[in-house]
Amino acid sequence: MQPFTYLTPGSAEEAVAAYAEAGEGAVFVAGGTNLYDLMKLGIARPSHLIDVTGIEGLDTISTEGEELRFGANAKMSAVAAHDHVAGQYPVLSESLWKAAAPQLRNMATVGANLLQRTRCLYFRNGAGSVSTVGVYPCNKRAPGSGCAAIGGLDRGQAVLGTSEACTAVSPGDWPVALTALDASVEVLGRDGARRIPITEFYRLPGSTPDVEFALAPGEIVTAVTVPRTEAGRRSTYHKLRDRASYAFALASAAVALEMEGETVRRARIALGGVATVPWRASGVEAALAGRRLSRDLALEAARGAFAEARPGRQNGFKIDLGAQTLADALMIAMDRA
Numbered sequence: 001m002q003p004f005t006y007l008t009p010g011s012a013e014e015a016v017a018a019y020a021e022a023g024e025g026a027v028f029v030a031g032g033t034n035l036y037d038l039m040k041l042g043i044a045r046p047s048h049l050i051d052v053t054g055i056e057g058l059d060t061i062s063t064e065g066e067e068l069r070f071g072a073n074a075k076m077s078a079v080a081a082h083d084h085v086a087g088q089y090p091v092l093s094e095s096l097w098k099a100a101a102p103q104l105r106n107m108a109t110v111g112a113n114l115l116q117r118t119r120c121l122y123f124r125n126g127a128g129s130v131s132t133v134g135v136y137p138c139n140k141r142a143p144g145s146g147c148a149a150i151g152g153l154d155r156g157q158a159v160l161g162t163s164e165a166c167t168a169v170s171p172g173d174w175p176v177a178l179t180a181l182d183a184s185v186e187v188l189g190r191d192g193a194r195r196i197p198i199t200e201f202y203r204l205p206g207s208t209p210d211v212e213f214a215l216a217p218g219e220i221v222t223a224v225t226v227p228r229t230e231a232g233r234r235s236t237y238h239k240l241r242d243r244a245s246y247a248f249a250l251a252s253a254a255v256a257l258e259m260e261g262e263t264v265r266r267a268r269i270a271l272g273g274v275a276t277v278p279w280r281a282s283g284v285e286a287a288l289a290g291r292r293l294s295r296d297l298a299l300e301a302a303r304g305a306f307a308e309a310r311p312g313r314q315n316g317f318k319i320d321l322g323a324q325t326l327a328d329a330l331m332i333a334m335d336r337a
């Protein structure tokens with residue numbers, strides 16, 4: 001591991017200034033549950049760590065007003081257990097409860113969760129001790145080196161949003177729930193503050209899979225906001241994985257419904273575990289609007305989300321699993337009063 005300096009700014013403005021001064025090689029760190037892992041693997045090699053956990057007020061959770069607002073440093077466990085969130089927006093709460101493990105959720109923050117890196121085997125295991133090029137090519141880790149997952153072990157890889165350069169799955173659960181609810185990410189940089197709709201926050205891999213987020217260098221995430229919606233109460237995050245806990249999604253679905261009796265007025269749907277970014281399923285939303293919801297309709301519409309899927313050698317099962325997961329999520333959400 002290479003030596004690094006460790007800075008502890010007291011405000012978001014100080015953190016942005018510290019980054020600007022430190023220059024290339026600086027990274028922010030919050031709970032460290034992803035970054036320290038990557039440093040130990042030799043994938044992240046920062047020269048300056050800017051620890052944002054001491055920034056006052058950055059962990060505030062507010063559920064008053066037009067939108068819910070979660071400070072970037074709020075712990076995953078605190079947001080999951082928040083009474084208003086758990087009661088009125090189960091999709092948000094469940095996406096956090098079903099992620100990682102209790103110890104991790106007590107350390108990890110909802111702002112940095114958005115920025116965690118992929119769990120693709122070749123991204124994580126390929127780095128060598130002296131360079132990020134490593135033993136396996138990976139365009140995300142070492143741009144231009146190739147993608148060992150294409151034609152390799154691809155059981156966990158994405159079937160939606162892939163490119164010739166990358167098929168790595170977007171790993172987070174919380175971003176999928178946020179995508180269904182049209183959340184925004186508040187950031188602060190040298191040019192001031194701005195809000196990025198979550199649907200624009202993640203970049204499809206295309207030919208530059210190393211560019212993953214719509215953040216400029218040195219911009220700090222300060223909060224996540226979620227517009228109020230009555231669909232929040234009729235919502236769920238349904239996650240299928242290899243183990244009942246402590247595992248990333250093979251397929252997941254975030255669903256929030258506005259219903260009139262048994263008829264869907266409006267559905268909000270996003271998929272996880274199957275795509276390179278949190279995947280908004282707008283086609284399925286349109287297919288369900290104005291129709292009486294049944295398991296048959298749910299499955300038929302859910303299959304439409306995978307019409308453009310491009311499976312590899314071992315991950316074709318995700319097409320049926322993803323559709324069944326979404327259909328089940330729709331029925332769970334409908335049953336919630």
Ligand SMILES: Cc1cc2nc3c(=O)[nH]c(=O)nc-3n(C[C@H](O)[C@H](O)[C@H](O)COP(=O)(O)OP(=O)(O)OC[C@H]3O[C@@H](n4cnc5c(N)ncnc54)[C@H](O)[C@@H]3O)c2cc1C
Nearest residue numbers: 030031032033034035099100108109112113115172173221
């Ligand atoms: C064994 C294991 C199992 C897991 N299972 C799941 C799972 O099932 N589902 C799931 O969703 N997640 C899972 N995770 C991932 C975990 O949720 C993330 O590691 C965690 O959310 C990251 O939060 P953190 O505060 O620890 O981030 P850090 O590790 O501190 O940072 C993560 C990234 O965010 C950047 N960063 C941090 N704060 C800021 C900021 N304010 N502004 C800009 N950049 C910032 C860092 O530079 C880094 O790139 C798992 C992790 C482990 C280790």
